Amino acid sequence: MGEFDFLENMKDEEELLFKRCIRKLLDATFIIEDRDERLYQYLSVESNCYDVSAFLRKIGYDVVVEDKLKVAMLVQNEADLDTVGIKRSNLVVFDGKQVQMLLALWLLYLEKVGFSEEIYVTVGDVIDKCKVYGIEPAPTEFRAAFKLFKRFSLLAWDENDTKEDSKVKLYPSLQFCMDIPQLKQVMREYLPEGRFDPAETEAGEEGEDAEDADDADDAERDAEDFQEAFD
Template sequence: MSDINLQITVKEDNFILFKRCIRRLLESTFLLKEKEERLYAFLAKESNRQDVSDYLRMIGYDVLVDEKCELAMLTVNEADAETVGLKRANIVTFSGIQYHLLLALWETYLENLGYDESVFITRGDLIDKLKSFGLQLVSAELKAAFKLFKKYNLIDYDEEENGEDAKIRLYPSLQFGWDIPQFKAVADEYLHTEDEEEENENPPEAETENFGEDDE
């Protein structure tokens, strides 16, 4: 195995931003221009992004900047994607309920994309949407999910507001918050449930035989 050689030269004026960007990415995975414009601007500059990327690759990570969505995110370094013990290093496994909630939030984001610069949903509308999917969350489950999603910059909200009119800000990072194998499992479960409901509503007609008298 070859030795690891890291050579990074960061200007003194940028050293604090360099440290803050790395710590922020490791802490919350996503870094949003809307929330941390100065850090995002630092990473948007190719030379700075390369320095951060070189550093992160030493520990199995990398950084990706999506200028269209105006966000930067921590990713697994491609070279370590299949390395045992590292390939899931920055993957958070949500519970089934949290994944269903994430799907509902992402669908809401897509439905409202393009109408306003910022996308919001009220707590009451979200609960109604979840009920339409056949999912009812108790307050503790909803609170835990919100707290986790906020930590990773998928949503934002005022923790002091708990009424139905409380607004939840949806971020474009929602589209990147998927663990593909778990997403497929949840989607298959949803489709299976949907098929069962359709069969219950429209049961197949029973086959009947003709017991009429034979023609003479």
């Protein structure tokens, strides 16, 4: 029997969900129950997830379902991580301002996680958090970043409502955009100078500026606390 004979035995509805899951994952990386309930419920069945993963492994991907957070995601197949000629899976490369805004959203999510099942902030909250970290995106940059984050199921937001009190729903997929080593590296590269200085995190360095070192430690603790919140 062929490896994908299971496709021949699918009912029409199952085959449609199978195809939609694969296309959604390749296009947007994440499938969230709150946003795509039917697709998530399909993938939450172990046998369905296995079939989708088997299909995607042929092109170097895999699927992981986080039952606790109701998130399914496309990931790099571990077997191909070191394969020559296969690039690490990246559907989009955020620019510097977008990465900075993403960090601000992560921190807002961390502050509210555990208080309610659904996490909402306002556009004003995001702007204020950006200012704390010295990030001041122009209105056009803000809108472009939010549209991109919405496409990749990181948040929900009414693009026609740009007032500061407009609601933004933050999805748990924010946790999985980067692992903690990547997050720390991004903080080093994109936070304004002095907010995260790798040299200042080395113990015993003479002449260290205490205030800037505290900022660096705070940023690193933010990353570590974010990980611990979901372990």
